[in-house]
Amino acid sequence: MIASWIPLTTPEQLTDIVRESEEQPVLIFKHSTTCSISATAKSRLERQWADAAPANAKFYYLDLLRFRPISAEIAQKFRVQHESPQLLLIQQGECRYHASHMGIRLSDVQQAIG
Template sequence: MQWHPITNAEQIEQIKEESKERPVVIFKHSTQCSISATAKSRLERQWDDAGLNAVKPYYLDLLSYRPVSNEIAQSFNVRHESPQLLLIKDGQCQYHGSHLGINLQEVKKIAS
C-alpha cells in the first residue's frame, strides 16, 4: 500500500475528478492518537488481502492540515472524525467509517 499525501485543499477537486476514473479513499489520521495509529496499521496490514489494489489511497495528517480536513468534511458532506476513511467514487463520498469501525470489505463491495 502506497499512501499519497494530501497537503492542500486544491487536491480535493483533483481527487473528485480522479474518482470518476477509479475509486479513491481518503484516510484522515491524527498522528497523536493511539486509536488512529491502530486503525492506520490495520488498514495497511489488511489492504492487499482486501483486494483493494484498484483503489488509490490518500492520506491526510489532520494535525498538520486541519483546515484541509475541515474542507474535506464540508466538500463530501460528512462529519469530521478521526481516524476516518472515506471512499470517493464518481466524485462523491460513497462510504465513510471511523475509528475501529472502518470496514474494508464494505469499501471493496462499494468500490467494485
C-alpha cells in the first residue's frame, strides 16, 4: 500500500510540485471517486507500490470530482490531455510520463525515471 497520499486540493500546490520535482520524482494520480475503472486503477496502483514505487517519490492524489479546476490546470501546465484515471510523473518541472486507465503501471514509471 502507498504509505502516504498527499491530497492535491489547491492550485498553489502545483507550484510546489514543480519545485519538488527538481529534487525528486513527483507523481500525481487523478482519480474519479465514482468511476469503477478509476477505482480499479487505484487499487492496482496500490498493489504495485511495495514492489515498484520509485525511491523517494512524492505521491499526490487528486479527487477529480471535488477539484476539477485543478485537473484542468494540470493538463495545461504539463501539456497533457486530461484523462481519468491518470498518473503523471513530474521531473525537472515537466511531465516525463503519463498513462491512463489500465495502462497505469509503476514499472513504466521506473523506466521513465531511468
